Amino acid sequence: MKQVTAIVQPSRLASLKEALEGLGVLGMTVGRAQGYGRQKGHKEIYRGAEYAMDFIDKIRVEVLTDDAMADKVVDGIVAAARSGRVGDGKVWVTPVDTVVRVRTGQRDNEAL
Amino acid sequence: MDSGDTTWVLVSAALVMLMTPGLAFFYGGMVRSRGVLNMLMMSLGSIGVVGVLWVLYGYSMAFGSDLGGVGLLGAPLEFFGLGQLLGADQLSDTVPTMAFVAFQAMFAILTVALISGAIADRARFGPWLLFGGLWATLVYFPVAHWVFAFDETDAAGTVTAPGGWIANRLAAIDFAGGTAVHINAGAAALALVIVLGKRTGWPRETGKPHNMPLVVLGAALLWFGWFGFNAGSALAAGSTAAVVFVNTLVATSAAMLGWILTERLRDGHATTLGAASGIIAGLVAITPACSSVTPLGAIAIGAIAGIVCALAVSLKYRFGYDDSLDVVGVHLVGGLVGTLLVGVFGSAAAPAGVDGLFYGGGLDQLWRQAAGAVAVLAYSFVLSLAIAWAIRATLGFRLSPEEEAEGVDETEHAESGYHFGDGRGSVTDAPARTASLGRELEGSNT
Numbered sequence: 001m002k003q004v005t006a007i008v009q010p011s012r013l014a015s016l017k018e019a020l021e022g023l024g025v026l027g028m029t030v031g032r033a034q035g036y037g038r039q040k041g042h043k044e045i046y047r048g049a050e051y052a053m054d055f056i057d058k059i060r061v062e063v064l065t066d067d068a069m070a071d072k073v074v075d076g077i078v079a080a081a082r083s084g085r086v087g088d089g090k091v092w093v094t095p096v097d098t099v100v101r102v103r104t105g106q107r108d109n110e111a112l
Numbered sequence: 113m114d115s116g117d118t119t120w121v122l123v124s125a126a127l128v129m130l131m132t133p134g135l136a137f138f139y140g141g142m143v144r145s146r147g148v149l150n151m152l153m154m155s156l157g158s159i160g161v162v163g164v165l166w167v168l169y170g171y172s173m174a175f176g177s178d179l180g181g182v183g184l185l186g187a188p189l190e191f192f193g194l195g196q197l198l199g200a201d202q203l204s205d206t207v208p209t210m211a212f213v214a215f216q217a218m219f220a221i222l223t224v225a226l227i228s229g230a231i232a233d234r235a236r237f238g239p240w241l242l243f244g245g246l247w248a249t250l251v252y253f254p255v256a257h258w259v260f261a262f263d264e265t266d267a268a269g270t271v272t273a274p275g276g277w278i279a280n281r282l283a284a285i286d287f288a289g290g291t292a293v294h295i296n297a298g299a300a301a302l303a304l305v306i307v308l309g310k311r312t313g314w315p316r317e318t319g320k321p322h323n324m325p326l327v328v329l330g331a332a333l334l335w336f337g338w339f340g341f342n343a344g345s346a347l348a349a350g351s352t353a354a355v356v357f358v359n360t361l362v363a364t365s366a367a368m369l370g371w372i373l374t375e376r377l378r379d380g381h382a383t384t385l386g387a388a389s390g391i392i393a394g395l396v397a398i399t400p401a402c403s404s405v406t407p408l409g410a411i412a413i414g415a416i417a418g419i420v421c422a423l424a425v426s427l428k429y430r431f432g433y434d435d436s437l438d439v440v441g442v443h444l445v446g447g448l449v450g451t452l453l454v455g456v457f458g459s460a461a462a463p464a465g466v467d468g469l470f471y472g473g474g475l476d477q478l479w480r481q482a483a484g485a486v487a488v489l490a491y492s493f494v495l496s497l498a499i500a501w502a503i504r505a506t507l508g509f510r511l512s513p514e515e516e517a518e519g520v521d522e523t524e525h526a527e528s529g530y531h532f533g534d535g536r537g538s539v540t541d542a543p544a545r546t547a548s549l550g551r552e553l554e555g556s557n558t
Contacts, residue, residue, distance in 0.1 A: 045379045046318060047385055
């Protein structure tokens with residue numbers, strides 16, 4: 001099993017969710033995230049005082065999937081999230097040892 | 113008694129009342145999120161403390177019989193508790209004295225609340241309330257007497273009961289409180305900033321305004337209420353109030369434009385906070401001048417105030433003073449601009465009937481304005497320093513560094529302004545809370 005984690009532009013969340021539904025992904029976890037990469041931050045000005053906003057708002061998406069689906073999920077996220085500009089985000093895949101569905105106690109692939 | 117005038121004064125009192133919660137929102141939006149409740153509470157605290165003091169002895173100190181005829185102070189206990197003013201025959205010109213009492217109460221409350229913007233995130237609440245009460249007693253009530261208590265005269269023009277020295281002997285024009293409210297509060301704010309010191313990490317780590325829509329909401333409520341503040345100060349529903357109303361509108365419009373234009377040229381952007389701040393700067397500056405200028409004069413005063421205050425708010429970084437929300441840069445500077453410019457743009461065509469420098473009046477009114485402004489500034493600054501020092505030396509005024517790091521809302525009020533996510537908390541078994549909760553549960557079962 002794999003966990004696919006994606007950091008993407010907030011505006012891309014809706015199309016990203018559509019793309020994953022199209023692939024048959026049955027669930028995901030989403031949270032707000034802040035960070036910076038190549039895009040760097042931006043400046044804001046309040047009463048003439050400049051504030052460096054180093055951390056930019058992003059969305060963090062986490063999807064659990066079986067090994068066979070992982071690449072398709074990654075490709076789906078990349079296609080949905082890409083604008084071609086700096087700041088589109090990153091996607092990475094990590095191995096997962098164990099998954100348990102809390103309601104039934106089912107484990108691993110049955111719990112996905 | 114005139115029922116039209118009475119209606120206008122009572123409605124204006126209610127409008128001015130709204131300014132203090134409006135100020136709380138204006139200030140509250142400008143601090144970081146973990147200090148928003150304390151910012152609101154400092155304004156609410158002023159309503160509590162000053163409202164009560166006004167009824168007990170504040171009104172008497174400001175508008176009681178002048179002690180010794182020198183124009184410094186009203187007799188403090190003359191109308192203690194206001195019981196003498198309940199009769200239908202108790203009139204202040206054409207309105208019941210109680211209507212005037214109510215209207216002026218709101219001014220005292222607002223003036224104390226204005227100061228709080230200078231000491232965001234670092235003052236203990238109890239000492240702030242004590243400061244507010246002492247400051248109102250020793251500074252605002254006397255200064256209101258100087259500026260707002262006019263001589264009473266008989267039909268022949270002979271003075272039967274003397275009023276305050278600035279309004280009558282000096283004859284400086286301060287229609288609604290450029291000196292008594294704004295210079296007064298601004299000078300006190302400067303003193304408090306000096307005594308309390310800057311926030312830990314200022315200016316790098318003290319955060320940007322956490323809720324700009326709240327700031328704009330507050331500015332809007334202030335502008336709305338300010339029509340009562342200025343036009344209500346006519347104390348009559350007539351042409352003076354109407355002229356003042358238009359001047360209050362147009363000076364504020366011009367000041368907003370002046371502020372955002374300054375920003376656009378200096379920083380590259382016209383900001384929302386700049387527009388909201390320009391509104392307040394314009395309102396402050398037209399306050400003393402709204403009866404003494406034409407609408408074109410009001411535009412000039414507003415525009416100058418907007419530009420000057422937009423530049424002035426950056427000075428604190430040069431001096432190293434953490435005047436957190438620019439009470440000095442907006443209220444002291446804006447108050448000075450408006451008070452002095454009465455002597456420049458004053459026109460005999462306006463209700464106050466005095467020509468300033470630009471209208472051939474020479475320097476006569478200008479020096480009177482300057483003398484009044486300097487007197488209030490100096491008195492307020494020195495007394496405020498003394499009061500704040502005394503509180504710091506006895507009770508302590510500031511949070512500890514640990515408390516400041518945790519946030520003033522948590523340490524002073526045991527609350528937080530915003531609750532995101534699922535950290536809902538659960539009821540602890542603290543005795544008082546469980547006792548009352550137990551009763552509620554019992555009641556719901558029967």
